[in-house]
Each structure stands twice: as C-alpha cells, then as structure tokens.
Amino acid sequence: MESVQVQKRLADFSLEAHDLYLNKSVPHLDGPPKPLQFYRDWIAPNKPCIIHNAYSHWPALSRWTPKYLREKIGSKVISVAVTPNGYADAVVGDRFVMPEERQMSFSAVLDIIEGMVQKNGVFYVQKQCSNLLQELPELVDDLEPHVPWMSTALGKSPDAVNFWLGEAKAITSMHKDPYENLYCVISGEKHFILLPPTDRPFIPYGLYQSAVYQEQDSGEFNVIDNTDSQKVPWIPLDPLNPDLERFPQYRLAQPLCCTVKAGEMLYLPSLWFHHVQQSHGCIAEVLSAAVHGGSVGLSVILHLYLSTTDQPDGNINVNDILEKVKSRHTQQITVYLITNGLHKSNSHKEETNQYFFWTLTVPILMEV
Numbered sequence: 001m002e003s004v005q006v007q008k009r010l011a012d013f014s015l016e017a018h019d020l021y022l023n024k025s026v027p028h029l030d031g032p033p034k035p036l037q038f039y040r041d042w043i044a045p046n047k048p049c050i051i052h053n054a055y056s057h058w059p060a061l062s063r064w065t066p067k068y069l070r071e072k073i074g075s076k077v078i079s080v081a082v083t084p085n086g087y088a089d090a091v092v093g094d095r096f097v098m099p100e101e102r103q104m105s106f107s108a109v110l111d112i113i114e115g116m117v118q119k120n121g122v123f124y125v126q127k128q129c130s131n132l133l134q135e136l137p138e139l140v141d142d143l144e145p146h147v148p149w150m151s152t153a154l155g156k157s158p159d160a161v162n163f164w165l166g167e168a169k170a171i172t173s174m175h176k177d178p179y180e181n182l183y184c185v186i187s188g189e190k191h192f193i194l195l196p197p198t199d200r201p202f203i204p205y206g207l208y209q210s211a212v213y214q215e216q217d218s219g220e221f222n223v224i225d226n227t228d229s230q231k232v233p234w235i236p237l238d239p240l241n242p243d244l245e246r247f248p249q250y251r252l253a254q255p256l257c258c259t260v261k262a263g264e265m266l267y268l269p270s271l272w273f274h275h276v277q278q279s280h281g282c283i284a285e286v287l288s289a290a291v292h293g294g295s296v297g298l299s300v301i302l303h304l305y306l307s308t309t310d311q312p313d314g315n316i317n318v319n320d321i322l323e324k325v326k327s328r329h330t331q332q333i334t335v336y337l338i339t340n341g342l343h344k345s346n347s348h349k350e351e352t353n354q355y356f357f358w359t360l361t362v363p364i365l366m367e368v
C-alpha cells in the first residue's frame with residue numbers, strides 16, 4: 001500500500017477513534033470501582049479517568065507535611081534529578097538530555113523546595129525504580145503499596161511504586177510508557193496533557209544523541225554526550241507551545257487536559273502520551289504495572305500493531321498473525337497478542353521499525 005494512503009488511513013483511524021469511543025475530557029468517578037467494572041469500563045477500552053475517594057484512608061494525606069517528612073526521613077539520602085530549566089529527559093536542540101542525578105538528604109531537598117536554601121537549577125525527586133519502596137520504605141506505612149481493586153483487575157501487583165516530589169518548574173516532557181499507571185496525588189496538583197495512542201500519526205519522533213546535564217563550578221550547566229549509548233527516539237514537540245510550522249500534522253491531534261488534585265487518582269492507561277506539570281511542592285505516588293493480558297475492542301488493534309514492531313529482527317509473517325487472529329475470539333486474541341507484544345514492548349524498536357510498522361498495520365486493521 002502506498003505510503004500516502006497509509007498515512008490517510010491512519011489519520012482516519014485516529015479521527016474515528018475520537019468520534020467512536022474516546023471521551024472529550026477525562027471523566028471523574030465518585031468512588032473506587034469494583035475490579036470487574038473497572039476492567040470493563042476503563043482498562044479494556046484503554047481510556048483514562050480520575051477517581052475520587054479512592055485512598056481517603058491513607059494516613060499520608062494528612063500526615064505528609066514538610067515537618068513530618070523531615071522528622072521521618074530527613075536524614076535519608078535519595079536520588080534527585082537536577083536540570084537548569086526543569087526539563088528532564090527532553091529534546092534540547094539536537095540532543096536528548098537527561099538530568100544530572102544527585103544524591104542528597106531528603107531535608108536538603110525540602111530546604112530547596114521550601115525556599116530556605118537557594119540553588120541553581122530545578123530539583124525533582126522523580127527516580128522511576130520503585131524509589132518509594134527502595135529508597136523510602138519508612139513511608140510505606142502511610143499508604144498502600146498497591147491498590148487492591150486495581151491489582152485484582154490487572155491480576156498482578158505494581159511493578160514499580162514511585163514517589164515524586166517537585167518544584168513547579170519541573171516538567172515531564174511528552175512520552176508514553178508500556179505501563180498501566182495510577183497517579184495518586186498526596187498534596188498539591190498535577191496538570192496533564194494526554195493524547196491517546198491513536199493520535200500517534202500526528203506526534204513527531206526523532207532520533208537523538210543522548211546527553212546529560214552537568215553543573216560546572218561557575219553554576220552553568222554543560223551538556224555532556226553519552227558517547228557509548230545508542231541514539232534515543234523521543235518527541236521533539238512541546239504540547240504547551242507546539243511548533244505547527246515544523247510539525248503541521250500535530251494540528252490533527254486532540255489532546256485532553258486535566259488537573260489531578262490532592263486525594264484524586266488518575267488512571268492513565270498504557271501507551272497514552274503524557275506531558276506533566278505540577279504545583280510547587282506537589283507530592284505524588286505513582287503505581288505502574290506492565291500487563292500481560294486483557295484488552296478488547298479497539299485496543300486489540302493497538303496492541304496488535306505493537307506486537308508487530310516487537311519482533312527482534314523486524315521480520316514478521318503477517319499471514320501467521322492474521323490466521324491466529326481469525327481463529328480466536330476477541331478475548332483470546334488479546335491475550336495472545338499482549339503476551340507476544342506488550343510486555344516486550346520497547347519504544348526504541350517501535351520507532352526504528354516505524355515504516356515497517358505503519359505499512360503492516362493497515363492491512364491488519366482491515367482484516368480484523
């Protein structure tokens with residue numbers, strides 16, 4: 001199929017997804033759902049929602065004041081991301097630049113966030129290695145390290161439980177993750193710009209030399225190349241100020257904006273693009289789980305094209321897949337596809353096989 005036709009089909013697909021099943025804003029639920037209901041209404045159709053009263057019983061909501069945190073974990077040394085401008089893991093010119101990672105006591109971070117100490121740069125506790133459980137286990141009694149109805153719905157506990165604390169200037173650039181995420185805001189608020197996976201044709205990617213910030217004695221930040229690492233595929237577009245001359249196709253994207261306040265929980269399904277900002281001193285717990293099973297309907301199609309890009313050598317027999325798809329009920333297809341795709345999914349491969357991915361996807365969509 002000609003590339004222009006493929007592009008047109010994909011654009012139509014995205015527009016139809018918005019017309020047929022996506023919401024125009026992120027819906028709010030009054031309380032925590034039953035696992036089956038949550039699975040059916042949100043996980044399976046791969047749609048985000050904000051849940052109220054889902055963790056009102058967590059002591060963290062009332063306890064986590066700066067005073068309490070200083071007493072409880074003030075002397076603990078934690079990893080902090082430092083950047084000159086608040087953008088960690090973002091495209092700067094022709095580089096993908098990661099933050100300088102510093103080890104600091106929790107009190108020293110609070111001193112900066114509370115404005116008691118002035119430092120160059122923007123500080124963000126944002127390590128995504130289950131830092132709540134690994135670096136701050138003393139805080140675990142103040143919350144639950146998993147959300148029971150979500151664990152039941154997904155059939156597993158989170159793979160990572162992260163603690164985020166940051167300044168208002170700290171921004172997370174637009175990206176997607178192969179995880180089902182729950183964002184629990186403990187204090188302050190987080191502002192999200194979300195785009196569904198079906199808007200992928202309108203979101204530009206480039207391949208960038210990876211680099212890291214390093215503060216000099218003068219206080220300036222240099223950008224130092226990671227010469228031994230592979231190029232990184234990342235999104236050069238800033239959804240706060242999209243350069244539509246450079247990326248005209250982004251005009252067709254339909255972002256959803258939402259704010260998640262203290263006590264609220266955002267369910268962000270896997271593969272949704274997200275850009276995140278926050279109020280100053282915002283604290284959030286983020287639970288992430290990679291899933292190996294269960295999505296139906298439209299998300300089957302999305303996972304199907306994911307799995308086609310995850311073949312190690314980009315060499316896949318489409319007929320084999322179509323045979324398997326045709327011979328199963330939807331639920332079973334999904335399990336097959338996800339088992340063979342999502343948990344192995346790797347955005348690097350997806351981007352390097354981009355053309356392969358597009359050309360294969362459309363015939364599969366029509367067959368399904």
Ligand SMILES: O=C(O)CCC(=O)C(=O)O
Nearest residue numbers: 164171172177274276286
């Ligand atoms: O809270 C943030 O700043 C970003 C979190 C995020 O993007 C993630 O957990 O994938």
